[in-house]
Amino acid sequence: MEQHAIIIVVVILALSFDFINGFHDTANAIATSISTKALKPRTAIVLASFMNLLGALTFTGVAKTVGGKVANPANIEHGVYVVAAALVAAIAWNLFTWYYGIPSSSSHALIGSLAGAVIAAAGFSAVNYHGFLTIIEGLILSPLLAFTVGYIIMSIIRLIFANFSPHRINSKFRFLQIFTASFQAFSHGTNDAQKTMGIITFALVAGGFQDTLEVATWVKVSAAVAMALGTSVGGWRIIKTVGSKIIKFEPASGFASDLTSALVIIGATLIKLPVSTTHVISSAIMGVGSAKRFSAVKWGTAITMVSAWVITLPVTMVLAAISFLIVKMLFL
Template identity: 80%
Template sequence: MEQHAIIIIIVILALTFDFINGFHDTANAIATSISTKALPPKMAIALAAIMNLVGALTFTGVAKTVGGKVADPMHIQHGTYVVAAALVAAIAWNLFTWYYGIPSSSSHALIGSLAGSVIAAAGFGAVNFAGFVTIIEALIFSPLLAFTVGYVVMTLIRYIFGSFSPHKLNSRFRLLQILTAAIQSFSHGTNDAQKTMGIITFALVAGGFQSTLDVPYWVKLSAALAMAFGTSIGGWKIIKTVGTKIIKFEPASGFASDISSAIVIFGATLIKMPVSTTHVISSAIMGVGSAKRFSAVKWDTAITMVTAWVITLPVTMVLAAISFTLVKLIFL
């Protein structure tokens, strides 16, 4: 297939992934504010869409990490086909987990799929394992950090505001949740949309359309708009899981969850590392719930989510390897 044609297919697949990511992952960013009735659902989704768009247009460091740390796009034969196969696998896994309402990681799905497709195409030696491990470390440690930050923030809130009347406390934190929902959606855009930018840029370099991992403006804008549009659709199944099935939210705990996860996600963006916003937000919620009391967390739901997180990387690697094998049989 001509390189121009495969690039067009890749862009369509990548923007489809970003659109799905919008209603799959961004649901996490507004689930708490909807659960506590700080924002009506339609207003929360509109706010998230706008702030994701702004965040996605603001940074590109994570895109360069995704585009260059897993493998070198200039040294992989049939690199554009590798990217196409990876995107098909990542989209399939995202749709599967969305259908069952499981807040799994789009980041894990994309990174795992890219690695699996590269291995199928060029062997294990083609993977930059130092860079790959660095990304995996960020994906693993960020939820642990989010849990800790959530626990500390909620503990401080209980210590500082413990003597306040519950009614006044709830009304004030409900207002603050509007701000934290916006901040969390912005931080989500700064990290998640960049992964799609990175994968498109990887394909452009692999196809010989550019020689650097600098993200073209049209890639930034299209990825940002795709995620914002996906966000505007709303991921109700994920919102229900995150907003009701981990802990019972009050405005104070919703605020603590939002601000804790936003701190971790934006911190990762500043050091140009991709993290799973799903993992970070869910872990912050668990930390907040544990600070109230350990039994406040619905650990059966948490275990199901963690299981999905653990299996996402190997499953998507296998799916991508199968996907590339089929692409190779058909087109190469």
């Protein structure tokens, strides 16, 4: 396939991934505010779409990390085809987990797929293991941090407001959730949309269309818009899981969950580290629930989610490797 044609295919696949990521992860930003009735579903989705767009247009550091730390795109033969294979695998896994309502990680899917396709194309030596492991460490440690911070914030809230009437507390925190849901959607855009920008930039460098990992303006805008449009569609299956099947939400716990995850995600963005917003938000919810009482968390659902997190990386690596081998047989 001619180089210009395949780069167009890659861009379409990347923006499709971004769109799917938007509706796949919409639940993460708004499930708590819908569950506590702080926001009506349609209002929450419109708000999340706008804040995701704003967040996606604000930063590019994570994009450069994704575009250059897994492998050097300039050293990968047929690098554009590698990216195409990676995106096919990541999209397939995202759609599979969305269909079954499993809040798996789009970030794990994308990073795993890129690594798997690179290995299939150029061998294990082509992977930048220092950069790859740095990303994996961030993906593993960020949920643990979110759980801890969520536990602490909820414990503080319970201590401060122990003697307040439930009705008074609920009305105040329900109002505050509008702002924390907005902050969470903004932080989601600052991190998740950057991954698609990074993968497109990887393909552009690999295909010789540009020499550096600087994110072109058209890449930035198109990725931001694709994610915002995806968010506007809404992922109702996952909203149900995140909003009701982990813990029973009250406005105070919803506020604590939103604030925790937003702080962890924006912190990761500032140090240019891609994290799984799904993992962070779900772990924050578990931490908040544990602060109320350990039995408040529906651990059966939590175990199912963690299982999906654990298998996503190896499964997408294998899927991407197979995808690249098929692409190689057909086009190379």
